[in-house]
Amino acid sequence: MENEDFRVDSRARVISILNGLRLERTRLTVTLEGMEEEWHTTLLKVDPEGDVLYFSLVGVPRIDERLHDGEPFQVSGVLRGVPLVMTLRSDVADGRWFASDILRVPVPDELLYMQKRESVRVPIHDPDFDVTLSFGDWRDVGQLADISFSGCRVVMDSSAVDGRLSAGNEATLTWVFPEASEAVEIAVRVVHIKASEDEAYIGMMFGKTDLRTQNLIDRYVLEKQRNACRVGRASLA
Template identity: 25%
Template structure:
């Protein structure tokens, strides 16, 4: 993103995309951007993470990477239907997989083949500016909670009124669970440290940088906390506009 602020507009009502080209284009976008998928099986509360490793319009198939944690494979083998949910730049994309999948390989790695869905739910939800921090502005963070001890330390890469993106050194994916609320997200903001609760929405590890990237959504913030975050985002917004002049 060249511009650190993108006005996403207000949230839009969800749309059902059924045109084959639209379905393919949105799933292909998830694959190309390596956006994490959250997979849930009907009648089960556990959540699994995966990625799209192939989207083939000619054959009308797609391939999922192995599930994290991998014990979810037994539900796939049993032919249990599941739901897939992903987020890309504030847009929620979701679909149902009712047909049994086929276990196979892609470029020597294990994967799960499925038919392209006939329709996907497309929901533009973000309604806040997202400020991308410059290298000189990166904010120190510490993430902890009842399900996470000891704490993990890293940096905040961007922030909006509703959430933020974090970078933590090393591969911490085994210690974190998408969908989990962590009560101790401590942000070292310029006007003082602040600790809030946040839900982990996205999680992936990038080997090239040897870092884990987390998409966090602020959870049940107080009015004071909300104002502090909005004040910081507004400050970044003004600084970015001045630098663009």
């Protein structure tokens, strides 16, 4: 039997991934009544709690009629490489519809990498969140600048980094997550370093992690994304 917590986390993670993509007139490939169809949709809104996607329907009369009958129906599909199973329901009779009960379908590693690569980065406004970056005999402390499911950026003093670290280096990132009682080490690959006179921003991709560490990363990123949504909502009120 599928673990319920895993199911909820997986769904929320997929929604967060989709929320970071540009979905203006994107292609949604679905399988309905045994036939594969390609729809052109626009993502209107993502529920910040990770349960519902709201779409605008463009030029699919057969589906449009069925949605406006008021009866929900389930489709499986692929949206930007993310396999989904979702229940479609009609909203107001203006061509809008929404998908709920969204479940993620198991995907191969290469698709997981594609999803992670396109996930949104979340700025961290916490100057006290220190991380330690080490490469060989060199190590120094910096602050987490932003993070996604696949990587992060760390800001350090330029003088500490200059000549000691470069793109392509395999390094180790050490930090203590809010949910963890002890430091967690993550293997990273340095992707780029953007340095000014005072600061250096080091972009890096996470390497392979164990399940516990990956869950810590996922939960932390999801919580930061939800907080960002709440702040955005409050600023518009």
